[in-house]
Amino acid sequence: MERRVYLRSDDLDMNVDVVGCSQAVDGTFHVELSATLIHPHGGGQPSDVGTIGQASVIRVIQVNDDVIHICDREEPIGSACIQVSSPHRVLHARLHSAGHLIGYCGERLGWKAVKAHHWPGEARVVFEAGQGMELMTADTIERLANEQVAAASPRYTFQEGQV
Structure with a gap:
C-alpha cells in the first residue's frame, strides 16, 4: 500500500x-x-x-x-x-474546510449535516432537521463561522480505523 x-x-x-x-x-x-x-x-x-x-x-x-x-x-x-498545483490545492482545501465549518455551525443550531459537496462553483452542504433545531439563516451561519475563524483554533488530524 x-x-x-x-x-x-x-x-x-x-x-x-x-x-x-x-x-x-x-x-x-x-x-x-x-x-x-x-x-x-x-x-x-x-x-x-x-x-x-x-x-x-x-x-x-x-x-x-x-x-x-x-x-x-x-x-x-x-x-x-x-x-x-498550489492554486488548486488551496482552493479545494478552503472549500472543503468551509463546508465542514458550515456543517459544524448548522449542527450547533440543531441541524444535521448529511451531505457535502466541495467542488468549485457548486459547493454546498445539505442539512436535515434535528431535534430542537433553531432557525438557520445565512446571517446566523456567517456569524457563527466568523466566531470560529476568530478563535483561530489549531487544526487536528486523526485516524479512526481506515478513515
Missing part, C-alpha cells in the same frame, strides 16, 4: 519512486507511486492536480487500497519529482 503523505503533510513537492505505469483504454496513463502528496478525489472534493516528472496529473482516484494518478503521458519506472 502506498504511503499517503497528503494525510499528514501540506508539502507540495517531494521525490518518489514510480512503481507502475500502464496505458488505459482512453489513452491516459495510470501511474502508481511509492508515496504521494497528491490528494485523490473523495470526501466531497475533486482531486489535486500537478505533475509527476514530465507527466501532467489530470486527476487522482482511489481504487481499493491504491491511489492511481491519471496522467497525460507515460512516466518511466524509477525516481521522479511530484508537484501539487
